[in-house]
Amino acid sequence: AQSVTQLDSQVPVFEEAPVELRCNYSSSVSVYLFWYVQYPNQGLQLLLKYLSGSTLVKGINGFEAEFNKSQTSFHLRKPSVHISDTAEYFCAVTPSNRDDKIIFGKGTRLHILP
Amino acid sequence: EAQVTQNPRYLITVTGKKLTVTCSQNMNHEYMSWYRQDPGLGLRQIYYSMNVEVTDKGDVPEGYKVSRKEKRNFPLILESPSPNQTSLYFCASSPPTPLAQYFGPGTRLTVL
Numbered sequence: 001a002q003s004v005t006q007l008d009s010q011v012p013v014f015e016e017a018p019v020e021l022r023c024n025y026s027s028s029v030s031v032y033l034f035w036y037v038q039y040p041n042q043g044l045q046l047l048l049k050y051l052s053g054s055t056l057v058k059g060i061n062g063f064e065a066e067f068n069k070s071q072t073s074f075h076l077r078k079p080s081v082h083i084s085d086t087a088e089y090f091c092a093v094t095p096s097n098r099d100d101k102i103i104f105g106k107g108t109r110l111h112i113l114p
Numbered sequence: 115e116a117q118v119t120q121n122p123r124y125l126i127t128v129t130g131k132k133l134t135v136t137c138s139q140n141m142n143h144e145y146m147s148w149y150r151q152d153p154g155l156g157l158r159q160i161y162y163s164m165n166v167e168v169t170d171k172g173d174v175p176e177g178y179k180v181s182r183k184e185k186r187n188f189p190l191i192l193e194s195p196s197p198n199q200t201s202l203y204f205c206a207s208s209p210p211t212p213l214a215q216y217f218g219p220g221t222r223l224t225v226l
Contacts, residue, residue: 043204043217099211106156
């Protein structure tokens with residue numbers, strides 16, 4: 001079975017500082033990986049995804065993530081955050097042999113400090 | 115505009131009173147899914163559908179029913195709601211698999 005661990009439930013960071021949101025997964029088969037963002041009082045929106053190819057994936061709003069197979073990680077990064085990045089971020093995985101399934105992490109709330 | 119709509123957005127009901135939350139998408143997506151979001155638990159999948167008349171259980175299907183008679187609609191039915199089903203519910207759709215899901219705005223359900 002697959003599982004997703006987001007190590008930090010909340011991350012405070014000052015505006016214009018860099019941020020990294022951590023995501024680790026467990027799976028016996030290869031996986032597809034996703035980051036979704038949920039702005040206050042809204043549904044989720046896809047930020048970026050890794051299906052295959054380059055391990056560095058660029059998404060919307062200046063975010064990027066790097067797939068590290070040996071460490072089973074898919075950490076999300078942004079070099080300089082803005083107040084508008086205040087949101088909850090979810091990591092998710094889909095096993096390559098069951099692409100009808102998706103498992104979400106518990107989320108990381110990003111607080112931007114002025 | 116491509117979108118997933120849910121109705122109602124907010125609902126307060128009482129234990130045992132059957133209810134239906136509707137979900138509709140206008141993108142001709144094959145895959146549709148329902149999730150519940152609870153504090154500290156993230157999103158958990160309730161049911162999903164790969165296409166018309168094809169549905170399957172997710173991780174927390176107990177107490178819920180779904181149907182997929184048309185491609186665009188995927189209603190969530192609570193035959194006898196209980197307080198532990200108080201939650202924020204999201205519907206989502208995507209092309210054949212959940213590799214790029216579009217989410218609805220959510221339905222906040224309170225069962226008294």
